[in-house]
Structure formats: structure tokens, C-alpha cells
Amino acid sequence: xxxxxxxxxxxxxxxxxxxxxxxxxxxxxxxxxxxxxxxxxxxxxxxxxxxxxxxxxxxxxxxxxxxxxxxxxxxxxxxxxxxxxxxxxxxxxxxxxxxxxxxxxxxxxxxxxxxxxxxxxxxxxxxxxxxxxxxxxxxxxxxxxxxxxxxxxxxxxxxxxxxxxxxxxxxxxxxxxxxxxxxxxxxxxxxxxxxxxxxxx
Numbered sequence: 542x543x544x545x546x547x548x549x550x551x552x553x554x555x556x557x558x559x560x561x562x563x564x565x566x567x568x569x570x571x572x573x574x575x576x577x578x579x580x581x582x583x584x585x586x587x588x589x590x591x592x593x594x595x596x597x598x599x600x601x602x603x604x605x606x607x608x609x610x611x612x613x614x615x616x617x618x619x620x621x622x623x624x625x626x627x628x629x630x631x632x633x634x635x636x637x638x639x640x641x642x643x644x645x646x647x648x649x650x651x652x653x654x655x656x657x658x659x660x661x662x663x664x665x666x667x668x669x670x671x672x673x674x675x676x677x678x679x680x681x682x683x684x685x686x687x688x689x690x691x692x693x694x695x696x697x698x699x700x701x702x703x704x705x706x707x708x709x710x711x712x713x714x715x716x717x718x719x720x721x722x723x724x725x726x727x728x729x730x731x732x733x734x735x736x737x738x739x740x741x742x
Contacts, residue, residue: 574629
């Protein structure tokens with residue numbers, strides 16, 4: 542999954558799963574298609590915000606999109622290489638369909654003055670803005686969003702100086718394990734292993 546990406550499409554713990562990943566060659570081939578789907582997801586999150594785009598479209602398209610995410614997860618966990626290739630391509634088409642529908646509906650992309658990151662299902666989305674004046678640019682639209690200004694982030698770093706010291710002492714170090722925030726219907730399905738009607742894009 543792309544760095545900084547909050548919306549997880551597939552579980553990629555480094556553990557090879559599904560028969561597509563049984564050899565290094567097929568793993569590399571499958572991963573190249575998954576990388577395209579992940580990059581598309583990262584691009585859409587950068588444009589629309591963390592876990593926001595699927596909430597900007599009607600329920601019929603959102604259902605198709607969620608079903609496609611399910612099919613991709615099923616291919617990753619249980620499928621052959623051809624299934625991973627097919628479902629990755631369909632996932633890209635799904636993201637682009639949401640993007641086109643939200644644009645056609647006149648929905649506003651994320652303001653360049655707002656940076657968003659998913660904090661986890663109980664914490665929602667953090668929206669970082671330069672100052673209080675920019676808070677009006679934040680769009681919750683069905684999500685739990687908490688706004689933080691740069692001054693507030695500075696206060697957090699002062700309150701937890703070990704984080705600031707570690708980053709200063711080890712240039713390039715990064716804080717890891719950011720998770721998605723908005724309730725995800727696939728969370729109720731442990732490994733996306735059960736069959737589901739196919740709804741291709």
C-alpha cells in the first residue's frame with residue numbers, strides 16, 4: 542500500500558497469502574497490479590480526503606465499490622494470479638467511477654489548506670490546518686473529523702517531547718501504524734473469504 546495511505550484496500554503484512562503468492566515470480570506479478578490499485582487509492586485520498594470519497598456518492602455506487610473491495614480482498618487472500626490482476630484492475634476502475642460521480646455531482650475536493658489522516662475506527666479522521674481561520678475548509682460529510690491547527694500539534698509535541706527528540710535524533714525516522722478511520726463494511730468480514738456476487742466495473 543502507498544505510504545501515507547489511510548484507506549487500506551488489502552491486508553499487506555508481508556505474509557504471502559493466496560495461491561498467487563506461492564512463488565516469488567507470481568508474488569511480484571500480483572504485487573505490481575495491487576500497487577496500481579493502491580496508488581490509485583492514494584491519489585483519490587489525496588484529492589478527496591481520508592475515507593471521504595465513497596461517502597460522496599449514492600448508495601448504489603457505494604455498494605458496488607464496497608463489493609469490489611471485497612472481491613479484491615478475496616482475490617488477495619484466496620485467489621490465483623489472474624484473479625488478483627482482474628480485481629486490481631476493476632478496483633482502479635471503481636476508484637475512477639467514484640471520482641467521476643463525485644465530480645459530476647459538484648462535490649468539492651479536499652482543500653489544499655487541509656491535510657487529512659485516518660486515526661482509527663474509534664478516533665476518526667484528523668484534519669490538520671494552518672490556523673483556526675482555515676478550519677472552515679474542513680468537510681466532515683458523514684465522517685468523524687477532528688480539526689488540529691499547527692499550534693495544537695506543536696503543543697502535543699511539547700507535551701510528548703520523546704517523539705520530537707527521537708525525530709530530531711534520527712533523521713528520516715517515521716511514526717508508523719496509521720489505520721483507516723471511517724466505519725468499513727468489510728471490517729465485519731474477517732478475511733473476505735466467503736463468496737459474493739460479482740459486480741464488475
